[in-house]
Structure formats: C-alpha cells, structure tokens
Amino acid sequence: MSELLRAERLTRYFKIGGLLSRRTLHAVDDVSFSIGEHEIVALAGESGSGKSTVARVLARVYQPTSGQVYFEGKPLSAIRSRRDGLRYASLVPMVFQDPFASINPVFRVQHGVLRILKLHRPELSAKQRLDEAARVFGVVGLGADMLQRFPYELSGGQRQRVGFAQALAMRPKLILADEPVSMLDVSIRIGLLNLMAKLRDEEGVSILYITHDIASARYVADRLIVMYAGQIAESGPIEDVLTTAKHPYTQLLLSAVPDPMAPLSQVTDRGEPPKVIDPTPGCRFRWRCPLAIEQCSAVTPALAEVQPNHEVACHVAQTGAEVRAFAS
Amino acid sequence: MSEAHEILEVSGLSVDYLLPQGPGADVRAVDDVSFTVDRGEFLGIVGESGCGKSTLLFAVAQLLAPPAELTAGTVKFKGTNLVGLTDRQLSAIRWCDLSVVMQSAMNALNPVKSIGAQFKDALQAHGKPSKEEIAARSAAVMQMVGIDPVHLKSYPHQLSGGMRQRAMIAMAMLFTPDLIIMDEPTSALDVVAQRALMVQIKELQQTYGFAVIFVTHDMSLISHFSDRLMVMYAGQIDELGATRTIFGRPLHPYTQGLLEAFPSIHGPRVPLKGIPGSPPDLAMIPAGCRFHPRCPHAVERCTVTAPDLYPVDGDLVRCLRRQDGSLSSREEGSLSR
Numbered sequence: 001m002s003e004l005l006r007a008e009r010l011t012r013y014f015k016i017g018g019l020l021s022r023r024t025l026h027a028v029d030d031v032s033f034s035i036g037e038h039e040i041v042a043l044a045g046e047s048g049s050g051k052s053t054v055a056r057v058l059a060r061v062y063q064p065t066s067g068q069v070y071f072e073g074k075p076l077s078a079i080r081s082r083r084d085g086l087r088y089a090s091l092v093p094m095v096f097q098d099p100f101a102s103i104n105p106v107f108r109v110q111h112g113v114l115r116i117l118k119l120h121r122p123e124l125s126a127k128q129r130l131d132e133a134a135r136v137f138g139v140v141g142l143g144a145d146m147l148q149r150f151p152y153e154l155s156g157g158q159r160q161r162v163g164f165a166q167a168l169a170m171r172p173k174l175i176l177a178d179e180p181v182s183m184l185d186v187s188i189r190i191g192l193l194n195l196m197a198k199l200r201d202e203e204g205v206s207i208l209y210i211t212h213d214i215a216s217a218r219y220v221a222d223r224l225i226v227m228y229a230g231q232i233a234e235s236g237p238i239e240d241v242l243t244t245a246k247h248p249y250t251q252l253l254l255s256a257v258p259d260p261m262a263p264l265s266q267v268t269d270r271g272e273p274p275k276v277i278d279p280t281p282g283c284r285f286r287w288r289c290p291l292a293i294e295q296c297s298a299v300t301p302a303l304a305e306v307q308p309n310h311e312v313a314c315h316v317a318q319t320g321a322e323v324r325a326f327a328s
Numbered sequence: 329m330s331e332a333h334e335i336l337e338v339s340g341l342s343v344d345y346l347l348p349q350g351p352g353a354d355v356r357a358v359d360d361v362s363f364t365v366d367r368g369e370f371l372g373i374v375g376e377s378g379c380g381k382s383t384l385l386f387a388v389a390q391l392l393a394p395p396a397e398l399t400a401g402t403v404k405f406k407g408t409n410l411v412g413l414t415d416r417q418l419s420a421i422r423w424c425d426l427s428v429v430m431q432s433a434m435n436a437l438n439p440v441k442s443i444g445a446q447f448k449d450a451l452q453a454h455g456k457p458s459k460e461e462i463a464a465r466s467a468a469v470m471q472m473v474g475i476d477p478v479h480l481k482s483y484p485h486q487l488s489g490g491m492r493q494r495a496m497i498a499m500a501m502l503f504t505p506d507l508i509i510m511d512e513p514t515s516a517l518d519v520v521a522q523r524a525l526m527v528q529i530k531e532l533q534q535t536y537g538f539a540v541i542f543v544t545h546d547m548s549l550i551s552h553f554s555d556r557l558m559v560m561y562a563g564q565i566d567e568l569g570a571t572r573t574i575f576g577r578p579l580h581p582y583t584q585g586l587l588e589a590f591p592s593i594h595g596p597r598v599p600l601k602g603i604p605g606s607p608p609d610l611a612m613i614p615a616g617c618r619f620h621p622r623c624p625h626a627v628e629r630c631t632v633t634a635p636d637l638y639p640v641d642g643d644l645v646r647c648l649r650r651q652d653g654s655l656s657s658r659e660e661g662s663l664s665r
Binding site for chain 1: 376377489518519520522524545546547548549551587590592593599606607
C-alpha cells in the first residue's frame, strides 16, 4: 500500500487568555502518522483530544505551529498559489459533523454540488456538470430527483449523503470525515458507514474517519489511531489494537464501550479530560493511569513499535511488560 | 405488581402539536401511550429522533408548551392525576417529588450564577430553609454525585461536561424525589464519562430508592442499567418488557433492527444492514402498521390493519405477525445474531 499523506511531528498551539497572556493550549503536540491509498484510518479519542484540530490542519484551515504535512510526497507549506490551494482542497475535502448546519438551506441541494463542479472542474459544460452531479448522487445512494430538493425536505442521513456526494464531486483522494455519523440515528448510521466502505472499495478514496465511537471505527476502518490530550497514545491495524490494546488509555476506552452482549465491566475512572495548557514533560495520562511509574512524570513517552506496525506511547508497555490497566 | 407499588401510571396519553391550519392538520407526536413505573424502578425509553420520546417526558412532567397540547389521557403520580392541575399545585409536586434532568446541562444551568446559587434558588422556592440548612443540603447532594462541595462556588463554564451533568443530577436530588425523569443526560459526553455517569446514577438509585425514567436513543447504553425497556416508534410504544428479555429475544422487527444496527467490538466483524429507509414524518404516518414500509417481514395485512399492543410471552408487542404467531423462526434467522 503506497503512502498518500504523511504528517511529521505536527504541532498546533492556540494562544488563550487576554492580550498579555502567554498561556498556550497544546491542541496537537508532536503528532506523526501516515495514511495510505485506499484505506480508512480511524482517529479516535475523547472530546478535546485534538482530533478535529488534526483534521483542520490537514485541510489547511489551520497552519501548523510546527511540523509538516506531505501529500503525495510534497509538503503542504509549498502550496503558495490559489490554483495549488484549490487543487489540494479538491483532493482532500472535508465532510462535517452536523448535516443540518453544513448545507445552505436556501438553495436546492444541487446548488452546492454544481458550484463545486464549476470551481474545481471548469472543463465541464453545464450539461456535463448536471450529469456528473447525478452520477455522484447515484454513488452515494440518492436518486437524481434529490438534486432538485431543498435541504429541509431531506432526512439527516440523506443530508449526510449529500455531504459525501459534494466531496466526491471533486474526485478526491482523501476525505476528512469529522464525526460524520454521530448526529444521525442509530438505524441510519450503518448505511453511512457502509457508504464509506463502498467509497474506499469502489471509488478508491482514502478516508480519515474521526470518531469517538470505537465500535463503528472497527466496523469500517483498517487502521486505528488513538489520541489522548493532543498526542497519539496508540496506533496500529485496528484488530491488533482492539484485541491487544497496549496503552492504558486505549484499554480504558475499550472497557467503557457499551455492549449489550458483553457483561458489564467495572470502570472506576471518572472520564475527566485533561487540560493541556502549558504542559510539563511526562505522560499526560499519568494522573488517570493505575500503572504510572516514576518515569511517567518525568519523561514524555514517545511512540515506539511494540508489534509489527503497532505503536504505543507508554513507558510500561515499552518495557515489554503486560499492560492490564483496565479490563474490558 | 400491586397498586401500592406503582408510583406513576400513564394511561391513554396523547399529545398533539396544534397547527394554525386547523384541527385536521394537527400532528400527533404521542399516540395513546400507557405504562406504569414502580417505586424504585429504572425504566428505559428508547427511540429515534422524532419518535415522540421527549414529548412524552414533557407530557409526564406537565411541561408541555404550545403548540404542544395534551389532548387525551391521564398521568397519575402517587395517586394524583397531574393533568389539569394548576401551576401552583404542580409546583408543590415538581422538584420535591418528581424532578427532571434535561438533555443539555450547558443550556439547563444558568451560566451567570454559581452552582451553589442555583441550588439555593431551588431550595428557597420550596420552603424557608436557613442559610446553614441550604449550605448543608447543597454540600450533601454534591457529595452524593461525587463532586467536591468547593465547586458550589464554581460557575457552569468552569466545570467539565461530566461534572455539569453530575451537578444537574445533584440539583434534581435536592429534595430526595420519588421519581427522576432524565432526558438523554449522557448524550454530550464521551464513552468513559458516559459510563461513569450511568454507574453513578444506578448507585444513587439503589441507595436512595427513587424511580428513574431514562430516555435515550442509544439502546446499548442502558442494556445493563434499566429494569424494563420501552421502545417507541412514530409516537407509539412498539415493545415494552424486561430489559434482559428484550435484548435476548427482541420480538418487534423494529427492536430487532435497532439491536442489529450496533457494530460490536467483540466477535467477528460481520456486515450489518441497519434499517432501510428513515423514520416517518409524524404528519404523514403510513396506514396500517407504522413500521411496515421499513419492515423486512411486512405482509399485506400490515399495510391495512393498525396493530394494537399485544401481550406475547410476557412482553407487550405491537406487531400483527407476532400476535398470531405467523412470524416463523426461519424468517427471523436472517435477523437474529
């Protein structure tokens, strides 16, 4: 599998407080990962862990504070002209969380798709644009008659399909999907997840699937990256990570997933997210971690491979000891 | 279950949203819903958005605001019919005997008042407690939900999402009510905080013996916590029974579909189908069984006859083919895990 996008030591800080404040929020701190062609990578973590910031840096909404993103081998910082920027935006579009807020309510749904086609694929004639709009609607499972509807006539699931159709109209290589199903009803979600798998298998698109729902990540994704407090805690092939989770936070996350088929696991953690304002060195999970050792409060653990392709940032796991912080 | 154990008895409850076009255009959001809640019981209500579950809660708590109107039925709480009571009569019951925890703690708490000041407001609205009594009771309920009482001085924005929800629950317990109604209190939280809150609610319920009506769209969330489960679809009860029975052997095709729509982190990765189509618009309810356009087992009479809630194996199920037993286990094979 060849590499499509690589993020190297990506960092994004936000200054907080008043004008004279020197406090910074470390939303994303020294994060490196890659996304291959034709693969769905799930980025999981609690709210405030920096997963949406990663997506926004990849979409060039935010400039990274430091670090670099390479897309097809070329650094994003080399994009200077509007033309290059547009080209990148069309190759790496975003699909947003809230399908009720992301479509303009005063226009028919075709408006968005046609505008995208006009902007990003100017070679198409008006007739070809309409045909192409109908084609991408077909791919996401909407009839061509939907093009003429207004957003209020569509259900949440249909709207989110419009979001994917708009992304698809740009002929993307990588779709950044930020919690695309979390606002939808459970009976609709599976359809969208199946659509994402179909886009990967039939259209050859890669997807960065940002979610806090591990079970849905397992359903569609090939690889899983778990983020905690702006850093990557663990990453690897999804089945590996789920069956042999090495990081205590991953284990905590897995033990809290509601599963009617499994017996209730005992979780004592309160789920208080950490604040990453002006952090000091050390593992950011150590306050919640039952296994924390002295080293954890002194040295920030780096990601290291513990199994083929399976990386974890935990001092205890890296010694080769068996980590059983939270039973799932 | 004898009468004395029932704390809430809802019968024939219907709520309409009255539209300016006249009575013909009214939308019935809750249609002839009857159920009971026993003292100390945990009743889970699940359904998709627009199925009427929140409207039902509001109707039970007598919090409906126009254009919603309770058009039929009674809500008997500890023997008193709440329907038709004046605001003054209701306010004696609300919070003291029956309290409500709203969905979004961020919006339900007053952002410009400290948590303690909001507790004080509630306490003073129902009596004339002294300063010391207010301080003692506020600290006590904060400790019950596991928050350090120093946070009584905090403002809502200074607390995390999980702590805000806990503060809301603490507030609902100020007067040790007999029934707490919760409308998706965990939906804004991540899985870890969500689990911790559920465990806490269950512990409090077992310690203090209040009954809980818990509304959620996430069936798997309450699988380990609720005693009985009520599944709603398009304003009606589709299935009502013991939680473990329903999870073990769901009878209504909609309940089966809902259970099938959850991917699991255990076992083999199996392709799931979900439920085709989307929930009906309550202004355009299909004839016959309301679920028939999405039901894999629908037969012709399902499109004509509207089913009642039938008792089947100790549960109540709104399905014609369950009532006459014509839904064979072979047909079900495609659905059950």
